[in-house]
Amino acid sequence: MADEKPNPDVDAGQVSDANTVNTTELSDKADAASGDAPLEEYKYISGIRLYTVTGAVTLVVFLMLLDMSIIGTAVPRITTEFQSLGDVGWYGAAYNLSSAALQPLTGKIYTYFKVKWSFLAFLAVFTLGSLICGVATSSSMLIGGRAIAGIGTSGLQNGGLTIITNSVPLEKRPALIGILMGISQLGIVIGPLLGGAITQYSTWRWCFYINLPAAAVVAVLLVMIDIPERPGKVEHSVLRTVLSKLDLSGFALFAPAAIMLLLGLEYGGRSHPWNSATVIGLLVGSVVTFIVFFFWEGRQGDDAMFPLGMIKRREVWTSLVTTMMIMGAVVLVNAFYLPIYFQSVKGVSPFTSGVYVLPNILSSLVFSVVSGLLVTKLGYYIPWVLGSSALAAIACGLLSTLSVDTSTGEWVGYQLILGARGAAMQMPLLAVQAVLPQAQISVGMALVIFTNTFGGAIFLTVAQTIFTNSLRSHIEQYVPTIDIEQVLAAGASGIREVVSEADLPGVLRAYSDSVDHVFYLLVAASVCGFVAGWGMGWNDLRKKKLAPLGGAEA
Structure with missing residues (x-):
């Protein structure tokens, strides 16, 4: 192939500024092997x-x-x-x-x-x-x-x-x-x-x-x-x-490992103590099954459900870390704990608390659409990842100062800044598409989405532990005579029905401080997303062209 002259009429195999491959020969070989167009x-x-x-x-x-x-x-x-x-x-x-x-x-x-x-x-x-x-x-x-x-x-x-x-x-x-x-x-x-x-x-x-x-x-x-359909896709029965092709053996190992881990996190500190035999058994069983699963995936190579060669690529694993931190942590945990703040501390209804988080959602929508349009024009996605991660860290830091007396202008402004994380939402998906062969893009995007979901479940559990422990300790500190279990059972929107007017200021302050502690976690997650974002690759999407079979990489 090195002795052949490049075909000037075919540029679909061009994957970098300086290198081209003869896509005509690759396509002909693929067609001969698979009968594809x-x-x-x-x-x-x-x-x-x-x-x-x-x-x-x-x-x-x-x-x-x-x-x-x-x-x-x-x-x-x-x-x-x-x-x-x-x-x-x-x-x-x-x-x-x-x-x-x-x-x-x-x-x-x-x-x-x-x-x-x-x-x-x-x-x-x-x-x-x-x-x-x-x-x-x-x-x-x-x-x-x-x-x-x-x-x-x-x-x-x-x-x-x-x-x-x-x-x-x-x-x-x-x-x-x-x-x-x-x-x-x-x-x-x-x-x-x-x-x-x-x-x-x-x-x-x-x-x-x-x-x-x-x-x-x-x-x-x-x-x-x-x-x-992607070019070069081979049709089988x-x-x-x-x-x-589906690596069902890998799935048979992965599914119980994931379910045991999520159940252990779901039960721990809620329906069962963390040191209970049920929780420990689920977590240990999950770790052991995951070890067997990754050993199996290593043997499967590119046919694995989790191709380890793909995950080892810097651009891929940093994209997975970034989406876990920004989407799994910042987006999902915020969606739970901002309404808790509004319903408990501000005393509004569930419906009104949904209205109060609209600045966050609408700002995120604007940043998501605008960043997508500008990436189409400018080509690079890393600046959006870094900028949105930095602004998310600042916004979470500001939200960690929420108190009983925080004004409407303040919490609206903080949420508008937080919406900048919308600019990073699709960037990990674009990063894996920019560096993976065409045949692996669906698997790569599935890994990004899974990391988002799985990371969200883990961060929600960590946030719940932080919030509950903080709430208990602050109620004991601010209102030592109150029945803590009664307050917890009432929920965020029911505390005013079970707490006296004399004790209410202390309970509201305890709720506010506990929500603040959750945002400390999100500041750390945003910083981790910022650091990981540097590894996602400085690829100009405008210069990336489709290669047949996903294998023609210069």
Whole structure:
């Protein structure tokens, strides 16, 4: 190949400023081996088809995030109807466990199966789970429906991103991914508002029924549009693909390891003491199973569900660390503890607390979309990662000063600064797309999304431990005569019903100080994201072109 003359008419294999490869020869070899169409026949979509596809997948990811948060305000009515107060934890855990356990496998599924039909299959499973939740006649049936819906959501975000990846060239993806990530984040804040309104004025079952018509519309739109497949994709029989390509042995090790870890973190300090045999057994079992899993993955090489060679790349592992710190920690933990501050310290309703966090969400949406558009124009994503991480650290530091007397102007301003983290939301996804071969992009994006989900579960557990321990110690310090267990049982929105006027200032101060301690954790996470961001690679997306089979790297 070194003796051949470059083909000036083919630039699809150009992957750097100074080097080119003969993509004609590579394509011919790939075609001879697999029967796929030559690279030049690969066509992206544009115009109304592209807008329709982007809108459809954005709506699905929005529904997925909405489904995570909408149930919160409906839980009291559900527990009353089913007399199931002890099952509250499982309404969220069943959803998150099934979703997190399957996410890495979805990268393999999108690599070897048709993208559109795989996405529609996950959407169908999510819709089935929503339907079961809506018609549930018992708490157990509701939990089962949540688990099925979680299985469906495991492939929706990765699938939506893969569809966009296949639909437009790399240099045009930042703007579309920014729109998807920014708008879909509105589902988190709208969830509690919509759930409260539905539960109050209709029935909690519509919190799940609303997914059905929206999913039907998306399915019809996508069925009518041809979604491009990555070039060089080899078609095999379903049975052969399942047995030889999906690394089911790795999944059989990973799923129980992930579930044991998440259950151990879920139980620890809540339903079971941290030193209980149940929690210790789950955590130790998880560590041992993970060791066996990574040993197996090392033997599988590039066919592994977690290709270790991919993860060892600096650009990839730093992207995973960055998304864990910014998305898993800063975004998710903020979504939980800012409403706690507003409902407890400021004494507002759940609905009003959702309104109060709108500056954060809307600012994040603006930063996400604008950064995506500017990356498309300027090419580089690292400045946005570094800038947003730095501003997130400053904002979390400012939010750690929240007190009983903090003015509206202050907490609004702090949240507007915090919204800068929206500029970093899609950058780890772009970083792995910029450095990985085309055939590995779906797996790489699945790892980023999994790290986000898994990291969020871990950081929420750490934040909960910090908050609870701090609240106990501060209540003992400020109001030593009060019944701490009664205050904790009342929850953030019910403390004024169980605390006397004389004791209330001390309890409110304890809540405020405890929320502040959670933001110390987020300052540290933001700094870690800033440091990791330097390793994500100074790649100009405008100069990255598609290589056939993902193997033509200069």
